[in-house]
Amino acid sequence: MLNLSAIGLLEFFLIFFIGGMLILVPNMTEKTLVFGVRVPFSKLGLPVFKRVKNAYRVLMGIITAIVAFVTLLIPSNYTLLVTLMPLIVLLPFFIVYLNAHYAIEKTKSESDWYGEIPVASSAEVTISGAELRIWVFFIPAVLLLAATFVAGVLLYPSIPDVFPTHFGANGVANQYSIKSVWSVFSLGFIGIVINAFLIILTYVLYRTPLTQDPSLTSGGTRRRIFRRRFVQMMGVILASLNIIFLIGSLAIWELISPGGYLLPLMMTPLFAMLAVITVIMYRTGQLGANLRIDQGAETQQTPETRGTGSVRKDDDALWKAGIIYVNRNDSRMFVPKRFGVGYTMNFGHYGSWALLFALVAIPVIILAVTLVLR
Amino acid sequence: MVDITVEFNSKVPIYIQIYEQIKDLAYSGKLKPGDSVPSSRALAGLLEINYHTVNQAYQALWKDGLLKMERGKRYVIAKGKPENEVYSEIEEEGREMINRALMVGLTEDEIMNLMKRILKGKNGGAGNHA
Known part of the structure; x- marks a missing residue:
């Protein structure tokens, strides 16, 4: 018998969402990157790409469906397993990606695609669109976080000395805390840390200089629009997180008691955010690849008919498996992803390792301190 | 859009390509006097070339008075078109x-x-x- 639980259903939709997103990724990358392999513009019409892309979509679809339904069948008392399913599912997804990546790489190594084509590399000297006022995009998010604190200050006198701070999936409180500024505003303080981190990260990513495949048209315009949409996306992500912090705070202060609807109530902004950013990502494409600019020029298939006639120098050697960037000579800590929209870390940069270490160490330290204080 | 493109199959040496493009950017006003150019290491990393090559271009631009050193460490555009x-x-x-x-x-x-x-x-x- 199907044993449907609220969390199981949520994970079911989340897995479908991740799977669907990954099926769309090959249509969002830079035009001359196919499954993390650099391809000269004039070779993009080869039938092998279509074949590999179709196989990838079918495999990804089947696996998504299987894993999603398996998640529904997991008995509801295995909560941890159900919760981790969207992470576990990444492994088969990764294998499907690798399969496609190596198929393209094999074809590339067997043919001399770069034989007679002149190569070039192109980079920004100044940031396209550097005039954007980034903070404007974070106003809604910051107002929501401020609302949480205002509500907390107003409600503080009426919060009992012992109040619930954790709820089970059924919406029944299963953990209580003693009233203090720290416990009452716990979600708000976590919110401040996450907001500060993401806003600083957005500034850094925005100021990161980008390179350009000289065979692609309107690079500067595409990059400028991509940067603005990226900041927009970060604003949406942060706003939705802050709505979740606000709802969570109102629940522990018992201003709202949605019972079993608490989890769905908190997940709604998350799903709405995922839907909005998927639309933005798909319409923009990595570095603006999907923007409808210069479509006439895009359809001219030979690199000889475009500006310099050169294609981007093959940079596959800098990427492990087409997605992990390791380049000591690149002073950037973040670079645009090859398979996806957004940025990834440069693992040849000390800062990336320091950031990874901090991201792992800080939760571990907080956990250790709370355990000791108990 | 202020980009620099180097052609690897060109007969023109890469450092001269960089020299000419920065000169053009300064003369056309796309880079204004006082605007900084990327460090030679940063630009070399982006263009996937040796940083000595970029240095060579910057040195030549500096010698010709197109770049000047600011606070002893970074190059900025010295002047527009004479x-x-x-x-x-x-x-x-x-x-x-x-x-x-x-x-x-x-x-x-x-x-x-x-x-x-x-x-x-x-x-x-x-x-x-x-």
Whole structure:
């Protein structure tokens, strides 16, 4: 018998969402990157790409469906397993990606695609669109976080000395805390840390200089629009997180008691955010690849008919498996992803390792301190 | 858009390609005096070339007075297009224009009047078509 639980259903939709997103990724990358392999513009019409892309979509679809339904069948008392399913599912997804990546790489190594084509590399000297006022995009998010604190200050006198701070999936409180500024505003303080981190990260990513495949048209315009949409996306992500912090705070202060609807109530902004950013990502494409600019020029298939006639120098050697960037000579800590929209870390940069270490160490330290204080 | 592109199959050495492009960016006003250029390491990383090559280009630009060192560590654009070069360019364009005017049969006086009218229109705001 199907044993449907609220969390199981949520994970079911989340897995479908991740799977669907990954099926769309090959249509969002830079035009001359196919499954993390650099391809000269004039070779993009080869039938092998279509074949590999179709196989990838079918495999990804089947696996998504299987894993999603398996998640529904997991008995509801295995909560941890159900919760981790969207992470576990990444492994088969990764294998499907690798399969496609190596198929393209094999074809590339067997043919001399770069034989007679002149190569070039192109980079920004100044940031396209550097005039954007980034903070404007974070106003809604910051107002929501401020609302949480205002509500907390107003409600503080009426919060009992012992109040619930954790709820089970059924919406029944299963953990209580003693009233203090720290416990009452716990979600708000976590919110401040996450907001500060993401806003600083957005500034850094925005100021990161980008390179350009000289065979692609309107690079500067595409990059400028991509940067603005990226900041927009970060604003949406942060706003939705802050709505979740606000709802969570109102629940522990018992201003709202949605019972079993608490989890769905908190997940709604998350799903709405995922839907909005998927639309933005798909319409923009990595570095603006999907923007409808210069479509006439895009359809001219030979690199000889475009500006310099050169294609981007093959940079596959800098990427492990087409997605992990390791380049000591690149002073950037973040670079645009090859398979996806957004940025990834440069693992040849000390800062990336320091950031990874901090991201792992800080939760571990907080956990250790709370355990000791108990 | 302010990009630098280096062609690896070109006969022109890469450092000269960089030299010429930064000179063009400064002369065209896309980079203004005081604007900084990326460090040689950063630009070399982006272009996937040796940083000595970028250094060589920057040194040459510095020697020719197009770049200057700020606070002893980073290069900034020193100047835009030199005035005498702008002057000779305008002179050249003016000569072409006057030759064309003479060819279509305008007299010297007519050309002078035309010039005066254009200048007046420029100073007086809205175009004067009288």
